[in-house]
Amino acid sequence: QVQLVQSGAEVKKPGASVKVSCKASGYSFTNYYVHWVRQAPGQGLECMGVINPGGDTNYAQNFQGRVTMTRDTSTTTVYMELGSLKSEDTAVYYCAREGVGAYNFDSWGQGTLVVVSS
Amino acid sequence: QSALTQPRSVSGSPGQSVTISCTGTSSDVGSYNYVSWYQQHPGKAPKLIIYDVSKRPSGVPDRFSGSKSGNTASLTISGLQAEDEADYSCCSYAGSPYVFGTGTKVTVL
Numbered sequence: 153q154v155q156l157v158q159s160g161a162e163v164k165k166p167g168a169s170v171k172v173s174c175k176a177s178g179y180s181f182t183n184y185y186v187h188w189v190r191q192a193p194g195q196g197l198e199c200m201g202v203i204n205p206g207g208d209t210n211y212a213q214n215f216q217g218r219v220t221m222t223r224d225t226s227t228t229t230v231y232m233e234l235g236s237l238k239s240e241d242t243a244v245y246y247c248a249r250e251g252v253g254a255y256n257f258d259s260w261g262q263g264t265l266v267v268v269s270s
Numbered sequence: 271q272s273a274l275t276q277p278r279s280v281s282g283s284p285g286q287s288v289t290i291s292c293t294g295t296s297s298d299v300g301s302y303n304y305v306s307w308y309q310q311h312p313g314k315a316p317k318l319i320i321y322d323v324s325k326r327p328s329g330v331p332d333r334f335s336g337s338k339s340g341n342t343a344s345l346t347i348s349g350l351q352a353e354d355e356a357d358y359s360c361c362s363y364a365g366s367p368y369v370f371g372t373g374t375k376v377t378v379l
Contacts, residue, residue, distance in 0.1 A: 187367070187368070189370075195373075196273060196359060196370055196371065196372045196373040197308070197316065197359050197361070197370040197373070198273075198370060199367035199368045199369065199370065200367070201367060202366060202367060210366045210367065211367075212271075212367045213271075246315060246316070248316075254321070255302075255304035255306070255321070255322070255363045256304070256306040256318055256321035256322070256361070257306070257308070257316070257318060257361070258318050258321075258327065260315040260316055260317070261315065262315055263315055
């Protein structure tokens with residue numbers, strides 16, 4: 153079955169970086185987009201960006217210059233690195249799969265809590 | 271891109287129907303029939319329940335239905351059940367990236 157398994161919770165200091173992983177299994181890795189979506193405490197979902205089947209990326213304007221998404225096809229793992237962390241970046245970060253031409257997120261990782269605190 | 275606007279909360283008794291609105295603009299909801307809805311229980315990841323405005327993935331009960339008129343999409347839950355108590359978020363394609371709604375908490379009285 154389709155699974156997206158994310159890395160564990162992180163605690164970081166302001167100004168630091170965090171790298172979250174998302175290991176995919178149960179489907180053809182190179183046929184799907186992977187998006188990163190975050191949810192701050194008590195807030196709604198927010199798209200951060202996407203990495204497409206060819207490995208190209210598209211980042212939301214709010215995160216331009218601070219976020220980098222990469223993938224390793226040999227381990228079917230996608231990574232999201234967010235730098236210059238601020239307290240407002242405290243959130244649960246999700247990876248989510250989108251089929252080519254699907255325009256929806258049909259499978260999600262379990263989420264990774266990132267806490268930014270001095 | 272600004273978040274799509276949803277009511278903060280709606281409630282209903284078991285068996286009743288509730289409708290959640292999702293208001294966007296002519297650049298997102300109004301331009302594309304790619305509105306999806308997600309159900310999220312506390313501490314859990316979102317789950318896709320409606321896609322392409324009104325289609326249901328396999329396994330989603332038919333008491334969940336979606337529609338769209340102009341810049342506003344809607345999710346209706348008919349025959350409300352206790353397990354439907356959760357947060358619901360809409361999402362629209364708007365080029366890349368996508369834009370989500372502000373989220374609605376559904377309470378079953």
